[in-house]
Amino acid sequence: MPRPYLTDFELMILLAVLRVGDAAYGVPIAREIEETGGRPVLLGAVYAALDRLERRRLVSSRVGEATAERGGRAKRYFAVTARGVRAVKETQRALTALSSGIAALKGRHA
Amino acid sequence: MTPAAPPPPVPRRLLELFLPEHAALAGDLHEEFGRRGSAWWYWRQALAAVAIHVTAGIAARPLLALRAAAAGWTTLWLFSFVGVEINRFMSGWFLDRLILLFWTHPFPMMWATQLSYRPALALGYLISGWTVARLHRTHRPAMLVAFTMTVLLWTGYDEVQRSLTRSTPVLYPVFDVVFAPLPLLILVGGVWSARRPSS
Numbered sequence: 001m002p003r004p005y006l007t008d009f010e011l012m013i014l015l016a017v018l019r020v021g022d023a024a025y026g027v028p029i030a031r032e033i034e035e036t037g038g039r040p041v042l043l044g045a046v047y048a049a050l051d052r053l054e055r056r057r058l059v060s061s062r063v064g065e066a067t068a069e070r071g072g073r074a075k076r077y078f079a080v081t082a083r084g085v086r087a088v089k090e091t092q093r094a095l096t097a098l099s100s101g102i103a104a105l106k107g108r109h110a
Numbered sequence: 111m112t113p114a115a116p117p118p119p120v121p122r123r124l125l126e127l128f129l130p131e132h133a134a135l136a137g138d139l140h141e142e143f144g145r146r147g148s149a150w151w152y153w154r155q156a157l158a159a160v161a162i163h164v165t166a167g168i169a170a171r172p173l174l175a176l177r178a179a180a181a182g183w184t185t186l187w188l189f190s191f192v193g194v195e196i197n198r199f200m201s202g203w204f205l206d207r208l209i210l211l212f213w214t215h216p217f218p219m220m221w222a223t224q225l226s227y228r229p230a231l232a233l234g235y236l237i238s239g240w241t242v243a244r245l246h247r248t249h250r251p252a253m254l255v256a257f258t259m260t261v262l263l264w265t266g267y268d269e270v271q272r273s274l275t276r277s278t279p280v281l282y283p284v285f286d287v288v289f290a291p292l293p294l295l296i297l298v299g300g301v302w303s304a305r306r307p308s309s
Contacts, residue, residue: 026138043142044159047135048166063134069144071116073137 006091010058012037013049014088017059017080025064025075026050050078058084117143121156127301128160128251135159160251167252178242178253179260182296185238186261193230201226224285232295235261239299254300261293 006014016032017024029050030041053059064075080088099105116122117140125136139159143152168175203226239254246253269286 026135027142030138042158042162043135043138043155044162047132047159048162051166066137067141069141070137071122071140073133073140075137076134 005094006058006087009045010049010053011088011091012039013046013053014058014080014084017078018085018088022077022079024078029078053084054078057081058087115147116140117152118149121153124160125156127304129163130251130304132159132163164252164255167249168256171249171252174246174249175253175256178246179257181245182238182242182257182261185241186234189234189237193227193234196230196233197227200229224289228289228292232292235293235295236299236302239296240303241299242296243300243303250300250304254297258293258296261296265290265293 016029020028059078066074
């Protein structure tokens with residue numbers, strides 16, 4: 001049975017794919033996580049997580065165009081599926097529920 | 111506009127050999143290298159990508175990895191019957207020539223003993239890597255690495271064990287260090303298999 005919730009890295013990747021939109025392939029996804037999420041990432045780790053998410057049908061992928069600046073290799077574009085959006089919402093809900101009412105998390109200097 | 115310099119050839123080749131089905135990842139790294147221009151960055155990303163995907167491949171198929179290790183060790187065992195004969199020939203060949211050159215000086219004799227059985231061992235590693243790769247074509251890199259890891263662990267354990275119980279020449283640890291990477295020839299055998307047409 002697949003895990004119902006996402007790891008923090010999987011959640012970040014799904015959110016980054018959603019933020020980037022139609023042009024979501026490895027480079028902009030990694031850049032989004034680094035710049036917005038403030039977390040340095042390895043492209044290999046991003047792809048390993050995306051492969052895992054695709055096996056769980058939380059993302060889908062399609063092969064794009066090959067360009068000279070990529071050494072003649074095609075891009076692989078990712079999109080979050082409806083099931084993926086549900087998983088993000090469920091994980092967010094669980095995180096919000098777990099963190100609510102914790103005194104240490106309240107206030108600016110917590 | 112001047113075309114950007116290509117990424118360093120060694121990590122680029124490693125990506126092609128170990129992650130042949132991840133062309134998009136290799137393309138992303140190529141593209142980012144063009145923007146950053148840092149060879150160090152490319153090396154780090156390429157090595158990490160290989161390590162991550164190979165580890166994930168083994169973790170996802172533990173039984174297949176066990177089968178790959180068993181197939182490799184069986185090949186090594188079967189080859190050992192031929193290897194003994196090669197060793198016998200090589201040690202005679204080396205010793206004959208070194209005795210002529212150095213008489214009975216102990217150091218050349220020690221090198222002769224060490225060097226004489228390494229070619230057979232090297233050939234055994236190449237053949238076992240080739241066999242494992244041929245038997246596991248769909249998950250070749252992960253299965254080759256799984257088998258190589260078992261050999262490295264065993265040879266490492268064996269070398270440590272022998273060096274702890276050894277009471278003689280100080281030169282032996284040199285051999286241990288010099289020849290420690292020999293099991294990596296398994297990967298070379300696997301790559302060699304991948305380069306041959308299957309028909």
